Every structure is written in C-alpha cells, then in structure tokens.
Amino acid sequence: MSIKLNYGDLFMLELNDDVYTRINNCKREIRISLLPHLAKGACVVTNTAMNGGGQSYDGGYPDGYHVYAEHMDTGTKFDFYQSGCFTCMIKNRKPIGTARQKWVVDNDAGGE
Numbered sequence: 001m002s003i004k005l006n007y008g009d010l011f012m013l014e015l016n017d018d019v020y021t022r023i024n025n026c027k028r029e030i031r032i033s034l035l036p037h038l039a040k041g042a043c044v045v046t047n048t049a050m051n052g053g054g055q056s057y058d059g060g061y062p063d064g065y066h067v068y069a070e071h072m073d074t075g076t077k078f079d080f081y082q083s084g085c086f087t088c089m090i091k092n093r094k095p096i097g098t099a100r101q102k103w104v105v106d107n108d109a110g111g112e
Contacts, residue, residue: 002082002083002091002092003092003093003094004048004065004082004083005045005048005067005069005082005093005095006045006048006095007045007046007047007048008044008045008098008099008100008101009044009045009095009097009098009099010042010043010044010072010095010096010097010098010099011042011043011045011069011093011094011095011096012039012041012042012043012096013032013038013039013043013071013090014032014039015031015032015033015036015039016031016032016033017031017032017039017080017090018030018031018032018080018087018088018089018090019032019078019079019080019088019090020078020079020080020088021035021076021077021078021079022077029087029088035076037074038071038074038076038078040073041071041072041073041074042071042072042073042096042097043069043070043071043072043078044069044070044072044099045067045068045069046068046069046070046077047067047068048065048066048067048068049066049068050063050064050065050066051063051064051066052064052066052081052084052086053084061084061085062084062085063084064081064082064083064084064085064086065081065082065083065084066079066080066081067079067080067081067082067090072099
C-alpha cells in the first residue's frame with residue numbers, strides 16, 4: 001500500500017530525493033543533495049493534483065499524483081510526483097505531522 005501525502009501534511013526531504021523547483025526563474029529538476037539546506041527542517045504540502053499525463057507515440061502515459069510543497073524555513077517552493085511515470089518521484093513518504101493555515105483579516109485594506 002502506498003502512502004500519499006495530503007494538503008497540510010508535514011514531511012522531511014532526504015538528500016537523494018529529486019524535486020522540481022525554480023532556479024533563476026526556470027523550472028529545473030534537482031537532487032536535494034545539491035541544495036542540502038532543504039534536507040534540514042520540515043516541508044508542508046500546499047496542494048495536490050492528479051495531472052501531468054500525456055500522449056506519446058506508443059499510446060501515452062497516465063496522470064500522476066502531483067504534490068506541491070514549500071519548505072517551512074526557507075520558503076522554497078517545489079513539487080514532485082508520488083505516482084506515474086515522472087523523473088522526480090518520491091514514493092511512500094510518511095508525514096511527520098500536520099500544519100494548519102491561519103488567515104488574518106486586515107481591516108485597513110479598504111474593507112468596511
């Protein structure tokens with residue numbers, strides 16, 4: 001049975017994980033060992049989706065379980081897949097806790 005991360009789950013990256021992230025405004029595949037500061041501290045799942053599939057000469061490939069996340073300390077945003085046929089896959093990562101988003105109302109923002 002595979003373990004899928006969900007919105008709000010906290011998890012840790014490992015040095016041999018591959019993720020997609022933006023470097024110099026370009027989306028790149030990168031091994032976490034090249035950005036070791038991301039392997040320290042928790043990350044939170046900010047969104048999930050079934051997407052990324054497509055057509056190919058041999059019939060195509062299905063959508064995968066796409067996880068979007070953010071590093072809690074650095075704010076670095078990254079994403080990876082937990083199923084499907086993709087380069088950046090992190091399967092069966094167990095959550096270490098959950099986070100909850102809190103909204104703050106700013107009454108000075110022109111509202112009544």
